Amino acid sequence: MKFGRKLILPILCTISIFIQQSLADDNYSKYTLNREMLQHAGLVRLSDIFTLIDEWDYYSVDGYTWQGVSNSFDIYHQQNWIILVDGHRMDLKLFDITNINLLPISTDQVDSIEVYVLPQLTEDVFSEKGILHIHTHPIKEGVTLQGQFTVGNETGDPGPYRYTESWSENVDRIAADDSYWLSYRGNSGYIGAGYYAPVYYATDPLIADRNRDIYPYGNPVIKTYSYSFRAGITKIFSRPRINAVYTLIDDFYFFKPLGREIPTKNHFLSVGLIGEKDFGERMNIGYKLRYSRNALKKRENIYDMDFNWEGERFYANLHGAYNLSMLTFKLGLAAEQTKITTDYALTQNMINDGIIYGSVRFDHESGSHLNIDTEFRFNEHETGIKIAAANLCKLKKNQGIFANIAYSQTMTNIENSLWFWSEKGYDFVREQGGDYTIEGILRPAKQWSLDLSWQRDEDILPSIRAGILYREFLRKNWEEQPFQYDFISKTVSGPVSIKTGQTGKMGNVYIKLNYGHLSLFEHHFYYRYAVTFGTSGLFDRIRNEIPENLFIYRIIFKPVENFSIWAMCKYISSTFWHDFQDIDHQSHGSYSARLSEIFLIDLAINKWVWKRQIKVDIILRNLLDKKNIYYPIGASPDLRFYVQAELYFNFR
Amino acid sequence: MNITNKIRFGISLILFIFLTLLQPNSQLYAEDTAHAFKSVTFRINLLTNTNRNLLHNYWKPVAGGEAEIEVPFYAGNIRAGLHLYQYNGRHEEYPDYLTSYLYIGWGVEISMFSQIGWFNGIRLGTYQMSFDDTDINPTQRVESELGVGIDSGLNLKLSSRWHGHVGLGYIVVFTHKRLELINLSIGVSYTIDAPAWLTEFLK
Numbered sequence: 001m002k003f004g005r006k007l008i009l010p011i012l013c014t015i016s017i018f019i020q021q022s023l024a025d026d027n028y029s030k031y032t033l034n035r036e037m038l039q040h041a042g043l044v045r046l047s048d049i050f051t052l053i054d055e056w057d058y059y060s061v062d063g064y065t066w067q068g069v070s071n072s073f074d075i076y077h078q079q080n081w082i083i084l085v086d087g088h089r090m091d092l093k094l095f096d097i098t099n100i101n102l103l104p105i106s107t108d109q110v111d112s113i114e115v116y117v118l119p120q121l122t123e124d125v126f127s128e129k130g131i132l133h134i135h136t137h138p139i140k141e142g143v144t145l146q147g148q149f150t151v152g153n154e155t156g157d158p159g160p161y162r163y164t165e166s167w168s169e170n171v172d173r174i175a176a177d178d179s180y181w182l183s184y185r186g187n188s189g190y191i192g193a194g195y196y197a198p199v200y201y202a203t204d205p206l207i208a209d210r211n212r213d214i215y216p217y218g219n220p221v222i223k224t225y226s227y228s229f230r231a232g233i234t235k236i237f238s239r240p241r242i243n244a245v246y247t248l249i250d251d252f253y254f255f256k257p258l259g260r261e262i263p264t265k266n267h268f269l270s271v272g273l274i275g276e277k278d279f280g281e282r283m284n285i286g287y288k289l290r291y292s293r294n295a296l297k298k299r300e301n302i303y304d305m306d307f308n309w310e311g312e313r314f315y316a317n318l319h320g321a322y323n324l325s326m327l328t329f330k331l332g333l334a335a336e337q338t339k340i341t342t343d344y345a346l347t348q349n350m351i352n353d354g355i356i357y358g359s360v361r362f363d364h365e366s367g368s369h370l371n372i373d374t375e376f377r378f379n380e381h382e383t384g385i386k387i388a389a390a391n392l393c394k395l396k397k398n399q400g401i402f403a404n405i406a407y408s409q410t411m412t413n414i415e416n417s418l419w420f421w422s423e424k425g426y427d428f429v430r431e432q433g434g435d436y437t438i439e440g441i442l443r444p445a446k447q448w449s450l451d452l453s454w455q456r457d458e459d460i461l462p463s464i465r466a467g468i469l470y471r472e473f474l475r476k477n478w479e480e481q482p483f484q485y486d487f488i489s490k491t492v493s494g495p496v497s498i499k500t501g502q503t504g505k506m507g508n509v510y511i512k513l514n515y516g517h518l519s520l521f522e523h524h525f526y527y528r529y530a531v532t533f534g535t536s537g538l539f540d541r542i543r544n545e546i547p548e549n550l551f552i553y554r555i556i557f558k559p560v561e562n563f564s565i566w567a568m569c570k571y572i573s574s575t576f577w578h579d580f581q582d583i584d585h586q587s588h589g590s591y592s593a594r595l596s597e598i599f600l601i602d603l604a605i606n607k608w609v610w611k612r613q614i615k616v617d618i619i620l621r622n623l624l625d626k627k628n629i630y631y632p633i634g635a636s637p638d639l640r641f642y643v644q645a646e647l648y649f650n651f652r
Numbered sequence: 653m654n655i656t657n658k659i660r661f662g663i664s665l666i667l668f669i670f671l672t673l674l675q676p677n678s679q680l681y682a683e684d685t686a687h688a689f690k691s692v693t694f695r696i697n698l699l700t701n702t703n704r705n706l707l708h709n710y711w712k713p714v715a716g717g718e719a720e721i722e723v724p725f726y727a728g729n730i731r732a733g734l735h736l737y738q739y740n741g742r743h744e745e746y747p748d749y750l751t752s753y754l755y756i757g758w759g760v761e762i763s764m765f766s767q768i769g770w771f772n773g774i775r776l777g778t779y780q781m782s783f784d785d786t787d788i789n790p791t792q793r794v795e796s797e798l799g800v801g802i803d804s805g806l807n808l809k810l811s812s813r814w815h816g817h818v819g820l821g822y823i824v825v826f827t828h829k830r831l832e833l834i835n836l837s838i839g840v841s842y843t844i845d846a847p848a849w850l851t852e853f854l855k
């Protein structure tokens with residue numbers, strides 16, 4: 001009997017004690033990680049927020065770039081969730097990987113994160129895969145100076161024993177990171193600029209040999225240089241605000257079709273303009289303009305691999321909202337152009353989409369509401385439609401039942417997968433010795449989802465939320481790639497078979513509790529059990545990459561305002577990665593397709609000093625120093641120790 | 653983790669949670685924190701390494717010392733310190749190295765008699781080893797690793813501000829093959845009233 005099932009009885013007993021208690025900050029289709037929560041957890045990098053989001057499954061190959069799926073809306077093969085920053089969409093996705101560390105935002109600059117766990121329209125974006133909306137600190141009046149400095153260490157270095165027969169690899173540092181932010185706000189507007197430079201050493205023994213095979217020029221370092229700019233004018237028509245970010249990562253980009261990391265220079269640029277104007281109390285009209293560029297350029301490597309890829313996006317929309325006491329209408333029109341620049345001869349390198357979207361919301365005086373969101377998208381080849389209906393029925397003042405049903409048909413250019421462009425002539429995989437076959441035709445994928453939940457939410461006492469969800473995937477394009485291990489180069493390879501028209505069904509049951517928001521100890525529990533109803537053999541195999549049982553417990557100890565201790569226990573049940581089923585005996589046990597259950601304890605101690613202008617964190621990740629592997633040929637982040645200081649000075 | 657340990661852990665976790673639910677709210681604790689950061693103690697200790705394990709087959713501990721600053725915390729005391737210790741190789745192939753352990757710690761002192769207090773605490777920090785090895789790249793001569801320790805000692809009141817100290821400290825350094833060190837410490841400390849600006853800064 002697995003560990004998760006053994007815990008069910010004690011958990012249910014524990015739950016029965018807390019049945020009267022509330023989730024003060026929760027909503028039904030989204031919730032917010034506020035500044036206090038983020039500070040307690042001692043986040044080092046943006047990707048650490050995945051550890052705070054209960055509904056997300058995630059993995060990492062190198063311990064630096066983390067990939068996730070939200071609320072069972074997909075499996076790991078595609079990363080189609082969306083990131084917004086202050087209302088601006090960030091087009092981070094590149095070849096099925098969405099790297100949140102491309103954002104030039106250090107964790108001290110984050111004010112809150114809205115986590116959208118259900119299909120819906122928000123900030124003119126409809127996502128059926130989940131949205132993370134990062135809100136940075138509002139720029140305060142006067143001059144503000146912020147900084148964050150982090151040093152860290154991953155345990156396991158050889159120490160003096162490197163001179164003896166007990167020699168081992170040097171694991172090295174995992175920071176130092178530094179970030180700076182300077183801003184000014186006056187009567188008419190604000191302006192701010194920042195710089196962020198994290199560094200990570202990809203020297204874990206499980207990936208170091210692969211990296212050194214292609215990059216024998218010294219320690220494989222992932223170095224990031226990020227710049228950000230924000231400005232807004234508050235006294236003119238539409239109160240325009242601009243957001244610009246640029247990041248260059250000297251990366252070791254894990255490219256699954258070739259089964260290895262490839263040194264790259266990943267350039268990301270995004271410039272966005274948002275404005276809106278109220279016309280009376282009922283009507284609002286706004287606009288958004290955005291340009292983004294996401295490019296993979298060559299970084300020195302002995303195999304001379306160069307992705308030679310640059311993708312640009314141009315986006316413009318006009319939207320309006322009208323409120324009629326209990327009814328709110330929203331309508332928007334948008335256009336988006338995707339343009340690819342590469343030396344490979346593409347049959348099509350530009351796609352123009354038109355988008356019509358809108359929502360209707362009915363609010364009843366009892367607190368119940370009904371919301372319908374929709375998006376219709378089209379280009380010369382395909383159409384896509386997304387619709388979501390959400391209904392909250394208030395049973396009592398602080399108790400309700402919530403239902404969300406959604407359908408989506410996602411155009412192939414929106415999925416923006418590697419294989420979409422390979423079909424059009426992007427021949428990088430074959431040119432580098434890889435092989436792939438697309439079985440069938442890439443067509444727009446479809447998805448149905450149903451979420452039902454009950455929540456009791458009170459101000460003083462903790463709250464409870466329990467729910468079930470159902471997902472059905474249709475016409476999906478999933479990959480199968482039986483990897484073979486090469487003992488000399490320590491790499492894996494195998495032909496990729498893209499199987500089109502696949503189907504799959506899965507469901508979850510979950511329960512979530514929060515208790516003690518105003519007391520000395522604050523507790524948070526989450527348990528999820530996932531099950532598949534596979535109708536496709538391939539889905540049954542790849543679904544096992546997502547863990548069946550997930551248990552999370554977090555506690556915060558706050559004896560005084562300026563000091564806290566935060567801890568998290570997390571249990572992730574065992575997973576099996578079908579593509580790697582031959583790797584155990586081929587690598588003589590160095591790697592395995594079956595990943596053991598993961599049990600994590602993280603600890604963070606925070607202390608504010610000097611009237612809350614300086615914060616010092618001591619952070620320990622994987623306190624038990626257990627070998628936790630998230631990907632069959634990935635790194636195992638050992639016990640890590642960080643010391644982090646944040647400075648915040650405001651002069652008026 | 654085997655099945656028995658999992659059950660033990662699960663039961664322990666549930667008991668811990670249940671006990672914390674019985675705790676009062678934070679307002680009660682705020683009244684007891686007025687003493688925090690009101691004094692500063694400076695301490696100097698001489699160290700001698702007393703245990704013997706695999707490390708000592710290759711290196712001989714020579715001498716060490718540490719300097720600490722301690723202030724009262726909301727509960728107990730917190731300390732920050734620097735500990736230095738020299739190890740010499742027993743053969744040419746084992747280079748001498750100097751360890752510098754920069755740490756922060758927390759502990760509680762229990763008054764046993766009017767002149768004697770018993771201190772127990774934990775410490776956590778970065779344990780750096782600088783190897784006297786000219787055959788390798790200078791950047792590779794220094795390694796740093798997480799070091800965690802516990803210590804226990806007696807403080808003897810010599811005057812209103814001076815104290816003598818004797819104690820034992822156990823440090824685990826999280827190298828691939830763990831370093832485990834037990835040090836005997838003997839020293840003195842001097843306590844002053846913290847200046848108002850310092851108390852205000854730390855609170």
